[in-house]
Amino acid sequence: MSSSHTATVKVRFYELDPYDHVNHVNYLRYFETARVEFLSELGFGLDVMKDRDLAIVVVELHARFTGQAKLHDVIEVTTEVGEASGAVSTWHQRMTLDDDPIAEIDIKAAFTSLEGKARRIPPEFLEKVSPSPIT
Template sequence: MRVQKDAQPFSLTCRVYFEDTDAGGIVYYVNYLKFMERARTERLRSLGYAQSQLAEEGLLFVVHSIEARYLAPARLDDALQVTAEVVELKRASLRFRQQVRRVADGQLLCEGQFLVACVRADNLKPRAIPEALHAAFAMDSGLSQ
């Protein structure tokens, strides 16, 4: 399934703290990945699923691969808007397109795509996304066949 163009991506606002910055006073590159992880986790929560609940049921979502581009720096105290848009939904995986923008001026700071696999918690082998969760992602994302 691929996303339709009119779907609105999930959005999370967060703030840059001192611990997020490097010696130059800008956000250390790997922290953008952490902000994006939080947005994906909150996207899941917005659908009524907590990662801890899914783990207890023997299901984990793991990042298979990422592609990221860093375009401009974020700095201490910046408010950031982080999006998490499902652009592809398969039987056992999802592809997210994500962006990090500065709230004050809307400037795009970082963007990427993440392939996230659904696996069994006990052996980390691929497994199908539960039907109800798959349907929730499809409906909320405006996905079509």
């Protein structure tokens, strides 16, 4: 199984701000969607997690915006898991437009029960991901 995932997003008109480029909040949505797709690819789709009384929640994030996207642009979002131990994993995501970086995000996420109590990362999740930073 791959330790990275790439998702594609096409910018829609309602995601634009008054300056005709994607509002920063929508970049966070794109990142979230890409993480959920990656989790599904790893066998940890939201339905599977819910059935196992598991959730993965963002507890910290740092975002950098270095470019902009506009209507109809097709963006690629690459997602990788970095360190993972105990209940916490780190994630790095990069968004590109025509191979040019436009945004990056570093996330710390925790596995929890559906009630919000910390849970150890499942061993099968750890087996499927390995640290490999985006270069």
